[in-house]
Amino acid sequence: MYRLKVLFLLPCLLGACSETANETSITPQSSTASSVTSAISNEFNENRNAYFGELHVHSMYSYDAFILGGIASPEEAYQFAKGNAITHAAGFEMQLNQPFDFYAVTDHAYFLGVMREMAMGDSELSQHPVAEGIDEIGDDPIPRRQIFFNFTDFANSGNGSEIMDMDVVTSAWNDIVDTANRHNDPGNFTTFVAYEYTGTGPNREMLHRNVIFRDDNAPDLPFSRLDSDDPADLWDWMDNNRSMGIESLAIPHNSNYSEGLMFDLVDYNGNPLDSAYADQRMRNEPIVEITQVKGTSETHPALSPNDEWASFGVLYTRIGTDVLIQPEGAYLRDALLNGIRLQEEQGFNPFKYGISGSSDTHNGTAVGPEENFYGVSGLLDSDGQRRGAVPLDTPNPDGSLYFDRYARFGASGMTGVWAEENTREAIYDAFRRKETFGTSGTRMKVRFFAGHDLPELDDDELISKAYATGVTMGGDLIAEADDAPAFIAWAAKDPNSAPLQRLQIIKGWVENGEMHEQVYDIACSDGNAVNPTTNRCGDNGASVNLDDCSISPDLGATELRVKWTDPDYNPANNAFYYVRALENPSCRWSTWDAIRAGVEPRPDVPATIQERLWSSPIWIIPESN
Numbered sequence: 001m002y003r004l005k006v007l008f009l010l011p012c013l014l015g016a017c018s019e020t021a022n023e024t025s026i027t028p029q030s031s032t033a034s035s036v037t038s039a040i041s042n043e044f045n046e047n048r049n050a051y052f053g054e055l056h057v058h059s060m061y062s063y064d065a066f067i068l069g070g071i072a073s074p075e076e077a078y079q080f081a082k083g084n085a086i087t088h089a090a091g092f093e094m095q096l097n098q099p100f101d102f103y104a105v106t107d108h109a110y111f112l113g114v115m116r117e118m119a120m121g122d123s124e125l126s127q128h129p130v131a132e133g134i135d136e137i138g139d140d141p142i143p144r145r146q147i148f149f150n151f152t153d154f155a156n157s158g159n160g161s162e163i164m165d166m167d168v169v170t171s172a173w174n175d176i177v178d179t180a181n182r183h184n185d186p187g188n189f190t191t192f193v194a195y196e197y198t199g200t201g202p203n204r205e206m207l208h209r210n211v212i213f214r215d216d217n218a219p220d221l222p223f224s225r226l227d228s229d230d231p232a233d234l235w236d237w238m239d240n241n242r243s244m245g246i247e248s249l250a251i252p253h254n255s256n257y258s259e260g261l262m263f264d265l266v267d268y269n270g271n272p273l274d275s276a277y278a279d280q281r282m283r284n285e286p287i288v289e290i291t292q293v294k295g296t297s298e299t300h301p302a303l304s305p306n307d308e309w310a311s312f313g314v315l316y317t318r319i320g321t322d323v324l325i326q327p328e329g330a331y332l333r334d335a336l337l338n339g340i341r342l343q344e345e346q347g348f349n350p351f352k353y354g355i356s357g358s359s360d361t362h363n364g365t366a367v368g369p370e371e372n373f374y375g376v377s378g379l380l381d382s383d384g385q386r387r388g389a390v391p392l393d394t395p396n397p398d399g400s401l402y403f404d405r406y407a408r409f410g411a412s413g414m415t416g417v418w419a420e421e422n423t424r425e426a427i428y429d430a431f432r433r434k435e436t437f438g439t440s441g442t443r444m445k446v447r448f449f450a451g452h453d454l455p456e457l458d459d460d461e462l463i464s465k466a467y468a469t470g471v472t473m474g475g476d477l478i479a480e481a482d483d484a485p486a487f488i489a490w491a492a493k494d495p496n497s498a499p500l501q502r503l504q505i506i507k508g509w510v511e512n513g514e515m516h517e518q519v520y521d522i523a524c525s526d527g528n529a530v531n532p533t534t535n536r537c538g539d540n541g542a543s544v545n546l547d548d549c550s551i552s553p554d555l556g557a558t559e560l561r562v563k564w565t566d567p568d569y570n571p572a573n574n575a576f577y578y579v580r581a582l583e584n585p586s587c588r589w590s591t592w593d594a595i596r597a598g599v600e601p602r603p604d605v606p607a608t609i610q611e612r613l614w615s616s617p618i619w620i621i622p623e624s625n
Contacts, residue, residue, distance in 0.1 A: 045420055066116045069379030110155075141380040192424065193213040193216065193218045200225065232277070235285075253360065256300075261330075299334065340509070359412065369411065440613070450488075451470020453470070487563070490560070503524075505519075507568075521535055578614060586611065588608055
């Protein structure tokens with residue numbers, strides 16, 4: 001039987017009735033947007049606090065960041081994360097309106113520090129032919145881009161090892177490690193020693209991972225694509241480090257640009273997947289980046305034609321080209337479905353991922369909110385014209401009025417975790433158990449539980465009882481043949497962003513060997529009800545004034561929460577469920593750029609977006625498994 005219980009504005013649900021770090025205290029008023037305050041403390045909370053951070057940040061040591069104008073050092077990156085202002089290469093200041101709780105500088109191990117060393121006229125690397133012009137380059141993005149292409153072409157020619165100066169690499173890595181350890185402040189601000197493994201497929205398909213170390217016990221040097229492009233070799237290296245007490249995990253990202261290789265059904269060498277592969281992959285990369293500036297990798301309209309929101313953040317073509325990107329094997333929901341199909345058919349799941357979100361900034365900073373987007377690529381996208389939001393003074397040779405390379409990038413994303421305290425150990429352990437969520441850039445929060453004996457929403461001990469009697473995001477729940485599980489889903493708005501419009505559960509399942517998916521709206525704002533035939537909320541009427549980006553003042557919810565039972569539940573099916581929450585519409589960064597420039601928003605990109613979050617899934621495991 002279909003059961004749905006919704007409570008609005010139940011005090012203390014998110015924070016388990018304690019004022020803890022970053023917990024939201026809500027004053028009961030109505031189901032529309034209401035006042036929200038934050039209380040900060042550093043107390044240990046066994047019911048866990050929500051912490052927000054960035055796990056994909058490039059500094060001056062990344063070859064692409066440096067040549068494009070990303071001059072921030074790791075020191076400046078961590079200063080920014082803690083709330084201090086730093087200066088962009090274009091001269092403007094970048095500063096958060098709220099500091100991060102955790103942060104990781106993740107520079108490319110591939111030619112780590114080499115491009116910066118080439119720009120120093122007194123270095124040996126500066127004399128190499130591929131370094132020509134680097135030490136004299138100005139602010140014009142065109143020659144910077146050409147030098148970048150010259151460098152990458154040479155690096156990919158098979159001769160790259162001659163410019164991989166290991167003294168330079170070691171010096172840069174030591175600074176990254178030392179700076180992270182120096183800024184780590186248990187209980188207040190967490191840093192992680194980290195880097196990016198820039199692996200690629202045979203045709204440069206993106207197979208990148210960010211590698212995050214649990215503590216200050218880091219290797220002497222990072223493993224890079226010059227060691228191997230095969231992700232399994234990275235996992236072997238991580239396993240070997242683990243045997244020596246060096247614990248780490250990898251976070252795949254930009255699967256949308258992998259041409260289907262990230263979640264392929266064969267390994268890097270074309271061999272069928274097996275249980276050993278699945279065990280090693282999940283041991284080394286438990287979470288995946290669902291969104292960032294170069295697109296959102298949740299799903300694709302071609303893969304999820306019945307999901308009206310499947311196009312969010314989708315980049316359909318390769319950057320700067322009209323070449324269509326292969327969606328199968330490149331998006332997370334498709335991978336989750338293939339994972340439970342493999343579980344049912346062969347007894348293993350290589351794609352049992354939790355969720356994170358980050359920016360992939362190359363400025364040492366987050367990318368900034370929609371209304372104050374900093375861009376992502378240094379001087380190349382440092383203003384509205386270079387980002388493609390504002391018409392050029394002189395049209396392109398083909399007569400077009402906009403620079404198009406960055407116009408479809410997003411101001412995304414952010415990782416949230418539920419952890420007992422703000423320390424490396426507690427936050428890293430949350431990554432491991434997949435009690436994580438990703439957002440498109442705002443600080444929305446989500447709780448998600450499943451169980452056969454969950455408490456009611458008005459229970460004063462709701463959170464502790466939900467932990468005790470059920471499983472939370474990232475967990476497995478064993479099906480019971482005669483009892484459908486209940487789900488508790490709860491989302492709270494970011495105090496500095498738009499109110500919530502709807503709360504959804506995305507379900508994927510396998511039945512008779514076939515994969516299926518369904519989107520359920522489970523809670524609606526503004527008194528709307530879910531239509532049991534369509535499983536959708538009615539439109540709440542929220543709108544955006546494109547003259548000044550003001551939004552509907554009295555529509556939307558401060559929080560939405562529900563106790564829900566799947567009306568189509570079948571205990572014999574392998575299945576997963578995850579939460580997605582959507583804000584009311586608000587202005588996209590390109591519209592803000594246009595308003596500031598006094599021009600009309602660009603007609604061929606969305607004027608508005610709906611910011612959103614995604615929880616890690618909960619998997620339902622049939623008893624027969």
